[in-house]
Amino acid sequence: MGALKPWHIAVLVVVLILLFGAKRLPDAARSLGRSLRIIKAETKSLHDDDRDLAEKADAQSGYQPLPPQQQQFAQPQQQPVAPPVDPVQRVREN
Numbered sequence: 001m002g003a004l005k006p007w008h009i010a011v012l013v014v015v016l017i018l019l020f021g022a023k024r025l026p027d028a029a030r031s032l033g034r035s036l037r038i039i040k041a042e043t044k045s046l047h048d049d050d051r052d053l054a055e056k057a058d059a060q061s062g063y064q065p066l067p068p069q070q071q072q073f074a075q076p077q078q079q080p081v082a083p084p085v086d087p088v089q090r091v092r093e094n
Contacts, residue, residue, distance in 0.1 A: 020028065 016025065
C-alpha cells in the first residue's frame with residue numbers, strides 16, 4: 001500500500017463531481033463542517049463536565065466535619081425500672 005498520489009486525488013474529485021453534481025458538493029461540505037463543529041462543541045462540553053465533576057469530588061473529599069463540642073448537660077434522674085416479668089409465670093399465678 002502506497003501513499004495517495006496527486007492523480008488518486010484527481011480521480012476521486014472527478015468521481016465525486018459525477019456522483020453528486022457540482023451544485024450539491026458545496027452544500028454537502030457545509031453540512032459536514034456544521035456537523036464537525038457540533039461534535040467538537042459536544043466533546044468539549046463533556047470534557048468540561050468531567051472536569052467539573054472531578055473538582056466537586058475533590059472538594060467533597062476534602063470536607064471534614066467539625067469535631068463535636070463537648071457540652072455538659074445535667075444528667076436526668078433515672079426512674080427505677082421494675083424487673084421483667086415472665087408472661088407465662090404471670091398466667092400460672094392467676
